[in-house]
Amino acid sequence: MLQAKGEKTRNEIIECAKNLFYHKGFEATSFSDIVAAAQVNRGNIYHHFKSKDDILRAVVDQRLQEFAALLTGWERRLSDPRERLIAFVHMVVSRQDELARYGCPIGSLNTELGKDRPLLQREARRLFDLFRDWLARQLALSGTAGNSQVLALHLLGRAQGIALIAHVYGDRTFLLRETAELEQWLRRV
Amino acid sequence: MLQAKGEKTRNEIIECAKNLFYHKGFEATSFSDIVAAAQVNRGNIYHHFKSKDDILRAVVDQRLQEFAALLTGWERRLSDPRERLIAFVHMVVSRQDELARYGCPIGSLNTELGKDRPLLQREARRLFDLFRDWLARQLALSGTAGNSQVLALHLLGRAQGIALIAHVYGDRTFLLRETAELEQWLRRV
DNA sequence: ATAATAATTGGATGAATGTCTAATAATTGA
DNA sequence: TCAATTATTAGACATTCATCCAATTATTAT
Numbered sequence: 001m002l003q004a005k006g007e008k009t010r011n012e013i014i015e016c017a018k019n020l021f022y023h024k025g026f027e028a029t030s031f032s033d034i035v036a037a038a039q040v041n042r043g044n045i046y047h048h049f050k051s052k053d054d055i056l057r058a059v060v061d062q063r064l065q066e067f068a069a070l071l072t073g074w075e076r077r078l079s080d081p082r083e084r085l086i087a088f089v090h091m092v093v094s095r096q097d098e099l100a101r102y103g104c105p106i107g108s109l110n111t112e113l114g115k116d117r118p119l120l121q122r123e124a125r126r127l128f129d130l131f132r133d134w135l136a137r138q139l140a141l142s143g144t145a146g147n148s149q150v151l152a153l154h155l156l157g158r159a160q161g162i163a164l165i166a167h168v169y170g171d172r173t174f175l176l177r178e179t180a181e182l183e184q185w186l187r188r189v
Numbered sequence: 190m191l192q193a194k195g196e197k198t199r200n201e202i203i204e205c206a207k208n209l210f211y212h213k214g215f216e217a218t219s220f221s222d223i224v225a226a227a228q229v230n231r232g233n234i235y236h237h238f239k240s241k242d243d244i245l246r247a248v249v250d251q252r253l254q255e256f257a258a259l260l261t262g263w264e265r266r267l268s269d270p271r272e273r274l275i276a277f278v279h280m281v282v283s284r285q286d287e288l289a290r291y292g293c294p295i296g297s298l299n300t301e302l303g304k305d306r307p308l309l310q311r312e313a314r315r316l317f318d319l320f321r322d323w324l325a326r327q328l329a330l331s332g333t334a335g336n337s338q339v340l341a342l343h344l345l346g347r348a349q350g351i352a353l354i355a356h357v358y359g360d361r362t363f364l365l366r367e368t369a370e371l372e373q374w375l376r377r378v
Numbered sequence: 379a380t381a382a383t384a385a386t387t388g389g390a391t392g393a394a395t396g397t398c399t400a401a402t403a404a405t406t407g408a
Numbered sequence: 409t410c411a412a413t414t415a416t417t418a419g420a421c422a423t424t425c426a427t428c429c430a431a432t433t434a435t436t437a438t
Binding site for chain 4: 005006009038041042043044047048
């Protein structure tokens, strides 16, 4: 068997929890929600995870893998680092529907955990680190003027602001307009 | 008596709930938290509010009044609409500590409620409307090129992105750098 | 002063929360 | 094949949750 039985259950739990945490928020998602969505027995979850916090850690790890794969994919397909940066902006466009509905999965998670779950936020912040460091590397390769770490954080902030407003107003038009502007900025910088 | 006894209790509940919702989040704040902070009897809250959602509505109303007063204050003190826009940016700077610790009270609230409390988010969104419309008015008065509503939303998004990143990284240096840049942009636009 | 109204008390409500346990079933490796 | 490990089940656990109530106390108008 390529994937052991337990492994399959574990992945199902992670996948369902990931969507629930994104769509409802971490605090608002209950054990019963996860159990129902994953169609797993209540007690069985504790054979795979030792707590709800532990599930979140697994979800963050899974998201890290997902996004890391995305980034290396762009690196493989696009030789020009500036085109890779634009691919980042295009990702926002291609996810406009879910962003308008639920906000940014990384931003909203960190916003929630940043309030009073410092240890968990430390884990979730790694998702930001991943993008920040990758963007900084591409900016450096692009030969942009100025500190590439500074520019990377600026770019992250712009993207987060766009996702947040698009979510608050459910406004995809705003998202399209702002990402187009951001792309222009990237070509100039 | 200037303020009836009940009125005073009611305001105390609102004030404490406002801070708790901001510091912990709406979902993460329990009735017991509010009761303990406001030093009010458990059952007494239901004489003033009919539910937790109802408390949030009162908190939003209070924040609306607060911010509306802030805006009219700037209008009174500053005749140049462009200086008023800069005052908006300076507000972010002056609140850098709480923004880095808890994020933006308006943005984080809307992000949380936007996920699965559409009716409550509709209320909270009015806080964004207040700023958006005011900023648009000042931008129009400034004679900026381009649609002032569009520019206002852009400005709001920039501010939200700054607050979010500053919160995630607890980074006031980033906040200062980005707001300075935003101020320069405002003087140019 | 007194009747009417408003505010407060303290405890009770049932439902939902996350967590755990002991027993059973399934899968795996020798 | 059979012992050992891993996975699943069903339910119970104490606690906390938001909400509500009946009784009491304060306050307000007349």
